[in-house]
Amino acid sequence: MSAKSKVIIFLDEEKFPFGEFEAPINFELDTRKLVDGAHNLKIVSKDPLGKEGIRLIPFTVRNGPAIAVEGISENEVVDGVLPIMINAYGKGDQKRFLIEGSETPQSIPAWLWALIIGFVGWGIYYAVTALNTLL
Numbered sequence: 001m002s003a004k005s006k007v008i009i010f011l012d013e014e015k016f017p018f019g020e021f022e023a024p025i026n027f028e029l030d031t032r033k034l035v036d037g038a039h040n041l042k043i044v045s046k047d048p049l050g051k052e053g054i055r056l057i058p059f060t061v062r063n064g065p066a067i068a069v070e071g072i073s074e075n076e077v078v079d080g081v082l083p084i085m086i087n088a089y090g091k092g093d094q095k096r097f098l099i100e101g102s103e104t105p106q107s108i109p110a111w112l113w114a115l116i117i118g119f120v121g122w123g124i125y126y127a128v129t130a131l132n133t134l135l
Contacts, residue, residue: 003048004022004023004048005022005045005046005047005048006020006021006022006045006046007020007021007022007023007025007045008020008043008044008045008046009021009027009042009043009044010041010042010043010044011034011039011040011041011042012039012040013040023045029041031061031063034061034063035061036061036062036063036064037060037061038058038059039058039059039060039061040056040057040058040059041056041057041058041059042054042055042056042057043055043057065088065089066088066089067086067087067088068086068087068088068089069084069085069086070084070085070086070107071083071084071085072084085107
């Protein structure tokens with residue numbers, strides 16, 4: 001029987017490990033028990049000779065309702081009066097789909113307005129030139 005490496009798993013800056021196992025392992029990390037925000041998974045491996053290897057895996061938990069903000073973005077320089085729209089929606093109970101509140105309404109983008117104005121302007125130009133050739 002060969003000696004196996006040992007894997008010790010820590011979550012965030014905890015002093016006591018989340019688990020200690022012989023490699024290879026499979027486990028499920030239930031993020032529903034964690035608060036929303038940034039976390040770190042620290043994996044320490046020890047081979048049979050006692051050498052250690054460490055791997056840090058940063059991840060972000062977002063189990064709570066998602067928050068969508070339109071009208072201002074992070075680190076933006078602004079002035080005057082800002083129209084801001086905020087929407088928060090959760091995943092529900094995952095057994096049924098909730099259509100109401102599951103999508104964030106958004107304003108029409110400026111490029112679409114420019115495209116519509118350009119198309120209407122071209123249509124008016126085409127109509128005027130077509131009428132001039134008929135007259």
